[in-house]
Amino acid sequence: MHQIIINGIISGCIYSLIAIGFAIIYRTVKFFHFAHGVVYAAGAYLAYTFFILLNISPLISFFLSVIIAGLLGIAINRFVYFSLRKHNTPNLVYLLASFGVFIFLQNLLQLIFGAQILTLRTGPVKEGHHVLGAVITDTQILIIISSLVLFFLCWLFIKKTKFGKAIRAVSDDSIGARVVGINPEKIIMIAFAIGSALAGAAGILISLETNIEPTMGLNVILKGIIASIVGGIGSIPGALFGGIFLGLAENLGIWKIQAGWKDTIAFAILIIFLLIRPSGIMGVKTEKEKI
């Protein structure tokens, strides 16, 4: 049982990192940036390139990869979404464009690195520590601690810096924000930078544990969106909570049934929340669109 909780927390940390990044971006652009998932995959592949292929030290590899992931997010925003924002485009168009970016980049990764499974692991798998009846490896401890550090940094950024406040301003009222001198485009860019960096970081962290493959992004972004919705779409603490909740729920669920049903559990949770409480657990209930 304790093993399940640990597994759940690890999955949860990854989902939360994705969901938080997704939520930050969603707050500023108000549509589902699906391509977020492929930025996650790109982070992992970048780390592989630097650490495994180029033999650069792990810490520098990590930072380089995270920064480039952030830049990738900025590029996607600048070349695709920015062009769409010029007209009055409906959300479906943004969604489809986001899918297009996702498919393009995922297959680019496959073209460059091949479809086979890669890994960031260099040595044999070390035995884990026995804690409270469960086994937890050094890697897993590293993942959890890194995630916590990143959560804390995020919280600092959103709550304490002026950029964080600006993101909240733009999300509530982008015209009003402009009036007080905030440039929405700049804030959107920063949101993409931070969110994508988080996604890249998540991709690297999970690759310490499991495999890297080109399709790793799809599943994770769907889970990240589910976590965001469960926690309250656009709410950053909600994303954190939603991610952990989803990770735990999935692992508890497959305790009794086959492992392959993980995705079904996640989506069943999504459907339930969409029908009963679409604003999520920490979201604010909004009235229907203005008529």
Added chain:
Amino acid sequence: MEYLIHIFIIAGIYIILTLSLNLIVGYTGLAALGHIAFACVGAYTSSLLALNFGISPWIGLIIGAILASILGAIVTYPSLRLKGDYLALATLGLGVIVYSIAKNWVGLTRGPMGLPGIPAFKLFGYEMNNVWAYLVLVLIFVFITFIAIKNITNSPFGRILRGIREDEIASQAMGKNVNKYKLIVFVIGAFFAGIAGSLYAHYISFIDPSSFTVMESITVLLMVVFGGMGSLAGSFVGASALIILPEFLRFLGMPSSVAAPLRQMIYGLLLVILMIWRPQGLMGKYKFK
């Protein structure tokens, strides 16, 4: 030559999928991202009926299509009040769930091992495993689908669908039961997708969950969007182009480890370019506003 006919058959099956999705997305403006789930239901239903109970593929086809439309109704009914993005997510979720069931309910579907040896259609005792015969069969179904959807859209009913696409709230203010229309449109779309699935299964004679992934749904959506939302001719063009043109990549002599991702990259790029410069696709007249 036989390979060429094979390509046409596959294109025909995708045309049916595209036409049926176009009704939902193109004409009515609903963000349906999990359409291949209905084809999956159709395919597995008629295959399992044929393999386990010896039921004729003709009957299996109909039952599969009916089951697919029932699924369409069950799924749509609670999702009707979901706003655009959320409906997209819910339909995506449907796609994932159906795929998961196909992959994990090994007792029913044999999971990733798939169902081999699916019997072909029989006409007066003559088994249709000749590609030419199958081409004619598929073309007949393409024709039926086309006529059905053309009639549906070229009518007062179709006008109401377009009204829903333009403005749901105004449609309600005009006394239209918008939810009822959305439900009907999903059921019809699912029905024809189910037919496409069965046609595929009895042609290839082997199906497994990998033919019914989320990416497949997006590919069909790309065909709708590329050809033109709300344009029936566009669906023919979109589906055919996206099936036939990538075949030319083969002639460039690339290994499949390059051709496969390259093909998808072209799809992705095409989708982005369309959305930025021509969201109404090649032949669509409805401009997103």
Added chain:
Amino acid sequence: MTMLQAQSLYKEFDGIKAVDDLSFVVEDNSIVALVGPNGSGKTTVFNIVSGFLKPEKGKMILDAKDITSLSPFKIACLGIGRTFQDIRLFPQISVLDNVMLGLKFETGDRFQSALFQTKRMKKEENESVKKAEELLQFVGLLDKGDALAENLSHGQRKLLELARILALKPKIFLLDEPIAGLFPETKRTMFGLIRKLKESGKTILFIEHDLHSVMDIAEKIIVLDHGKKIAEGTPEEIKKNKEVLKAYLGKESL
């Protein structure tokens, strides 16, 4: 005879009282104006009447039937035809089709009729075209029948909205700012059409924020401020009402 009755409506948004204990009556075959400064809750009232918003408290009665909990399309079918403040036409659909979408088909708009292209559907379609053309004639837009709604001028759009709800054959017309943004000539046309409707026995409730312009046409005026009714009466009575003067002081002149 009362056509429409609101009983103690209460509607709240995020803690703000949009409509507070509002009751009013609209008599059959009358022209009633709902006025008030911007933000006084007029469109919210319309949204509640037409079913797009549900009040936390209170009831809405149409022709002696309680419609409070009904869905908007049902309410439209029962006889409320409303226009929208921002004009909700179907932009990429032709003017004629816009009007035809208001018409009720007996069975011709069913999916089966479409699939099998029944004779009945075709017959009803032909009749509908004629009816729609008559309505376009009434508002003066017959020559624009094939144009796309989005290509019409602002004034023409307002007239099209009116034609569209005429197609509904409603018991009561709810017009949200029918003369907003119109040139004086088109304003006169619009009011002229409203009078013609009244002469043919219809009931009209319309929203207007400029109190002055409704004095000549309204038989009764209901004045709202901050979601509450502050006055209800004939134009004469309203002119002398101190509360109304207070509410409008600094906002619009009488």
